[in-house]
Amino acid sequence: MATDGGGGGGASPPAAKKKANLLDPYSIKHLLDDTVSDVVKSKGYTEDTRLSNRKLVLGAAVIAVALLAQFYRVKFPQNRDVLLVCIAIFVVLNVVQQIVSYTKEKNAILFAHPPAGSFNRTGLVISSKLPTLSDMYTLAIANAGPLSKSSSEPVHFTKSVTKWFSKDGVLVEGLFWKDVEKLIDDYNSEHRSK
Template identity: 65%
Template sequence: MQEKKPETAAKNPKKANLLDHHSIKHILDESISEIVTGRGYAEDVRMSNVRLVMGTIIIIIALVAQFYKKKFPENRDFLVACIVLYIVFNGLLQLLLYTKEKNAILFTYPPAESFTSTGLVVSSKLPRFSDMYTLTIASADPKSISANEPVHLTKSVTQWFTKDGVLVEGLLWKDVEGLIDQYAREPKKNK
């Protein structure tokens, strides 16, 4: 299922500062997320929600420790407990980011009309001082029987931007859709 490309792109072109590595990656990641969700993959925000809840817990621990009614010598044990909880929840949050999220820019559910039971994990890398952008599409559940092998696309960002820093969305759209199609193909069965 292919949907129509957004018409607002011609009116409001996406422009990046070509000297800013983060600006380029942000524009590309945002555009790729739009392309993937435009292909019928609904975004799975569970991981983002878990991160938000853990971040909220960390902030509440810090606020309770800061504004506790008793002064320092009397609240020493309480402060030590708050510091330990703060460190534990921060450690859990970092572990979650390191093990589950890695370089992911988008988690999806499977398309509604699809026979697969797993969504996608779209991840990207743009190393500092490099123009080579790597996009990876993999299964959200790699151990699932319906999971396909991950596919990769490595290309210079100069292929998608004009010299003025305007993103040529048609070229990016074509490359990302080709990668999605490559992932969705049935793997060849061994005889």
């Protein structure tokens, strides 16, 4: 297990202790993902919410169609055609929402715009994995526009979560911040070398 370490190379992590249930991989992943978001934002990146906003609009459209089907003024036998159209639209919108999640989001935990003053026009996609019966956490940083001329190779690391947590389940943020900051710096140096 990790021991208490110093702060990260850039901005220091918050003073409050973050704790996870070490028997729950979802709790561990959620805590690590939240901390990754904090580190990325401390490096000058801002969150890109365009995809989540589009998903919210799709969800609102699905709800509107369901409400129309439920509260249409005409009762059942006469509103059969309206119900069939609503069901078809409902299914199509849900399929579109699943396709967007599967193709765009994948394992992404954060989409970020480039920092202010950066020459890069595309942001970052930060994704993570923590398999259910494993302690190996994988964090990856890729370009949000992989077909862009300015895109660089994705970078990633895979490490055991035991390196960042004490026996009590407290996250040793200094160690984790250093690893995440190093990964961001590796990505940026790869980008500069191109």
